Amino acid sequence: MKEYFLIILGGLLINNFVLVKFYGICPFLGVSKKTDTALGMGMAVTFVMALASVFAYVIYEYLLVPFELTYLKTIAFILVIASLVQIVEMVIKRFSPTLYQALGVYLPLITTNCAVLGVAMLNTEAIKIGAAEVTVNLFGAFLNGAFSGLGFTLAIVLLAGVREKLARADVPKAFQGFPITLMAAAIMAMAFSAFSSLAF
Amino acid sequence: MLAIQISGILIPAAILLAVAALFALVIVVLSRKLSVEENEREKEVLSHLAGANCGACGYPGCSGFAKALCEGKAQLSDCSATPKEGKQEIGKILGVAADGEDTVAVVRCNGGSHCQSKYEYQGYGDCRTAELLAGGRKACPVGCIGLGTCTDVCPNYAIDVGEEGFAVVDREKCTSCGLCIRNCPKKLIDRIPRSARVYIACSNDCRGKDVKELCSSGCLGCTLCSKVCESGAITMKNNLPVFDYSKCTGCLKCVEKCPVHCIKEVKE
Known part of the structure; x- marks a missing residue:
């Protein structure tokens, strides 16, 4: 039980994908102008990350490890994720046109989001969470994917909130746009790095 | 020796190929089964839009805008990225005056x-x-x-x-x-x-x-x-x-x- 708790906490805060591990910076900066689109993107990434970690774990554990082909994991995971996003897109388009409309172009873009590949890769090794180390099983992989995705959502929604306020602030010309956004992100990252001192 | 080397390449390649083929098969089957009938008009309108997916019109991407156009919810003038020629074509498809307002x-x-x-x-x-x-x-x-x-x-x-x-x-x-x-x-x-x-x-x-x-x-x-x-x-x-x-x-x-x-x- 304690392991699962650690994975949840690690994904959300301690090993926050964006602010501590610096994965998925592209959508983090690109889709964080408004909180509602940021939330949409976050939920889409969460969904794909949870699914991808399960599928990648199955492929890794039951195909690559028995054949001693673990060095193929990068290319295999890329294959899995790209196909998965295609399938997810088709399924969503068929069964929930509203969700498909809301996600729009973000869904195919997730294929190239390194956070998704990152979580699949991390699941193959022991995960460091604060002082503890956890090796994941299938359920752990799912939890890690889902809660890392939620951690991504948390970070992107927080930044979107900051950027909405910044749009109305009197920012010096040299700092307008991305410079001030990156500075805000850096301060958030410093705040999040404090979670790494949590000990269990 | 050579045989070992070849099999060391062939087996991983075969496995990867098998996984890829499996996914390809699933995608093909699913795309047949789950194919959604797309509105021909929407498709045609979409082909004339700028395709920048900038979102300035307030719809999720150009496809969302094309849908709204066909349903009469959006105005052509909401899009600033599409050139005039494209708008005229869309005007013909939709049967409205092409944004023509000078x-x-x-x-x-x-x-x-x-x-x-x-x-x-x-x-x-x-x-x-x-x-x-x-x-x-x-x-x-x-x-x-x-x-x-x-x-x-x-x-x-x-x-x-x-x-x-x-x-x-x-x-x-x-x-x-x-x-x-x-x-x-x-x-x-x-x-x-x-x-x-x-x-x-x-x-x-x-x-x-x-x-x-x-x-x-x-x-x-x-x-x-x-x-x-x-x-x-x-x-x-x-x-x-x-x-x-x-x-x-x-x-x-x-x-x-x-x-x-x-x-x-x-x-x-």
Whole structure:
């Protein structure tokens, strides 16, 4: 039980994908102008990350490890994720046109989001969470994917909130746009790095 | 030895290929089973849109905009990225007039010499450099600086700073290319339909008392124009009138009634 708790906490805060591990910076900066689109993107990434970690774990554990082909994991995971996003897109388009409309172009873009590949890769090794180390099983992989995705959502929604306020602030010309956004992100990252001192 | 090496390459390759083939099969089967009938019209409209997926129209991507267009929820003019030819094609598909409404630029300020100065500006420079010095020489934060950046950038010599000290557009020459709109540091230049008869030539949205202290021809937000308008084409927003040109009959009552004469009649 304690392991699962650690994975949840690690994904959300301690090993926050964006602010501590610096994965998925592209959508983090690109889709964080408004909180509602940021939330949409976050939920889409969460969904794909949870699914991808399960599928990648199955492929890794039951195909690559028995054949001693673990060095193929990068290319295999890329294959899995790209196909998965295609399938997810088709399924969503068929069964929930509203969700498909809301996600729009973000869904195919997730294929190239390194956070998704990152979580699949991390699941193959022991995960460091604060002082503890956890090796994941299938359920752990799912939890890690889902809660890392939620951690991504948390970070992107927080930044979107900051950027909405910044749009109305009197920012010096040299700092307008991305410079001030990156500075805000850096301060958030410093705040999040404090979670790494949590000990269990 | 050679056999071992070859099998060491072939087995991983075969496994990877098998996984890829499996996924490909699943995708093919699913795409057959789950294929959604797409609206042919939407597809065709989408093919003529810019495809920038910029989201400026307020819909999720160009496909969302194409859907809204076909359902009549969106206007073609909501998209600024699609070139004119594309819009005409879409107009043909949808059977509506292709956004055709010709536009012309107008300057949303008639302050000039009526507007007080913050300081005397002497020497070289245009509006963009003057803007860097405490926001220009005019006391009004959204007043035309009158140093002619728009004149400099206009390829058609269609805009000039008149004797009264604010820029004026020559409708005959203006092609609505938008260069002045992009270069005006005060963002005072705007497009209106070419058929429009009147426009508001002030951008100051402060309260009437504050405007009056700065400029004798600034909009006071008195709402007289919206009250005198019989067709209900004028609504007040942030102390400024907003014109709905589809309702405007061109009676010019608002122009007569405006106490500071900041609603201008467009002279043909």
